[in-house]
Amino acid sequence: MSKVLWNYFLIIPTLFGGLVVLSSATLAAEVEKTAQPTQQVIPIEKITPTAIPQSTSPESSFEPSLSTSKVPVSAVSSDRMEQVTSVSQLSDVNPRDWAFQALQSLVERYSVITGYPDGTFKGNRALTRYEFAAGLNAALDRLKELIATSTGELVRKEDLATLQKLQEQFAPELTALGKKIDALETRQAKVEANQFSTTTKLVGDAIFLVADTFGDRANNTPANDTNDGTQTFFAYRARLNFQTSFTGKDQLTTLLTAGNYIPILTSTTGTAMTRFTFDGEGRTDTYLTQLVYRFPLGKNATVWIGPRALAPATFNPTLNGSIGGLNGAASRFSAFNPTVYRPGFDGAGAALAYKFSDRLQLSLGYIADDSKVYQAVSGKGLFNGTNTAVVQLTVSPSRQLDIGLTYTRKYYSDNTTGADPNFNVTGGTGSAFARNPFEQNSTTTNNFGLQLNWRATPSLSLGGWFGYTRAHQNRGGDSDATIINTALTVGFPDLLKKGNLGGIIVGIPPKVTSSDYRNRVGLLREDPSTSLHLEAFYTYRVNDNITITPDIYLITKPEHNDNNDPIWVGALRTNFTF
Secondary structure (H helix, E strand, O other), X not given: OOOOHHHHHOOHHHHOOOOOOOOXXXXXXXXXXXXXXXXXXXXOOOOOOOOEEOOOXXXXXXXXXXXXXXXXXXXXXXXXXXXXXXXXXXXXXXXXXXXXXXHHHHHHHHOOOEEOOOOOOOOOOOOOXXXXXXXXXXXXXXXXXXXXXXXXXXXXXXXXXXXXXXXHHOHHHHHHHHHHHHHHHHHHHHHHHHOOOOOEEEEEEEEEEEEEEEXXXXXXXXXXXXXXXXXXXXXXXXXXXXXXXXXXXXXXXXXXXXXOOOOOOHHHHOOHHHOEOOOOOOOOOOEEEEEEEEEEEOOOEEEEEEEEOOOHHHHOOOOOOOOOOOOOOOEOOOOOOHHHHOOOOOEEEEEEEEEEEOOEEEEEEEEEEHHHHOOHXXXXXXXXXXXXXXXXXXXXXXXXXXXXXXXXXXXXXXXXXXXXXXXXXXXXXXXXXXXXXXXXXXXXXXXXXEEEEEEEEOOEEEEEEEEEEEEEEOOOOOOEEEEEEEEEEEXXXXXXXXXXXXEEEEEEEEEEEEEOOEOOOOOEOOOOOOOEEEEEEEEEEOOOOEEEEEEEEEEEOHHHOOOOOOEEEXXXXXXXXX
């Protein structure tokens, strides 16, 4: 080690800084007036959320959410109940139920029973005294209405007497309920007067990061320079995410990033294997990081359209929610299978996800390098420039096990000047040979991925992936190369405390296992050894908005070359979400 670990750890302390039995149209009207339908954004991990790009660099990274939802369809969910005119309208009530006759009488004699929008009654649901009091009061009001309209013969005296007695018994609850409704209406009026927007929800996050690297620089430079140039740094990144809905079922994501000082460690350590998943370009301005619109198509399909930073991890289940994400592992490699989910550039395009059933869903998309699309006059447009096409089948044999089969085809146009950074077939991970197997010559890759996630118990999640890439040289020769990468992940949800997360990752970053391409001096562009990526982290949840994550990872034989000494990366991250 070229640095003293003690100096690094000295700075660590600085960062610790309806109704089920009785209801009526009157009660339904009150609920509808005081409570708006809840927009349920069903993200993607398993189909991951909207995953958010971490920088505007050509190797922009994405953080999948920790959601485990398998359905990529946005929906609006409302528990507002609807009036029932016949007991046969309640699908979960049958004549054998012990309370069938009582329900039939309340429905068909007094019309004071309501059901849920899905046609169920949910008769086994627990009922609070407040709910019973509200339903009782509504039933009594209905009886009074029948009497007032000269239909009193429908009301039995004993029923009325019983209800009046119950109303007196529940008078305190009715009074308290009325006060709660008044307070809710007042609060609603205040929220409406001060809300940010009637269509847009504003969410954000910020990262404070203290980190350093330890060990000699990977010897892959002509100067034979093995001095590690990384210094202990304190960096940050802040983002604002504007989530706009025009119909209640769609969402326009507009992501702004500011103060992205988290460095890319490739230049100081000599290898991209040390990179963070949330690193960036060090820009000091505020810039648009992502612009993507998502909307449902029918009942089972969702469509994504985005001119800025649409990526495979946005619309595909990466099946790594227990390890990747904002509160997961810090390294870029550990987020998810890089060869199928990282295009190596910021993308503009469209995607579709279709859910056949709870156990089977299909997602596909096409993405072009957005920097080329914007310069279509130069001959590099949406379809004849650098692009990626991806298709994934996600199978869930059980509620605990998910398997993803992914195919991604990537095409990279010529980079004859050597100045175009968007030439990165493994998305900023792995060795230099894997990221650019034929130097700057036009390249096509066929990438196959197998991902799985098994929630063995509530406190243990096992997962991993295997990626196989076959690359072909399109210009300047006819060479081929084979690239592989793999990882095994172990997640420990609620470790030591509910809401915390521990994780271990063991993997092999992208490596060229075979190639027949030689550079100008005749050297074969093939990795001679095998690096291991070993990482452990623990996310401690201070509260709902703040987490602290110590993370450490080791790269053995960096650049898949046993002539290079191991490199350690240590990081302490504090996440703020709001």
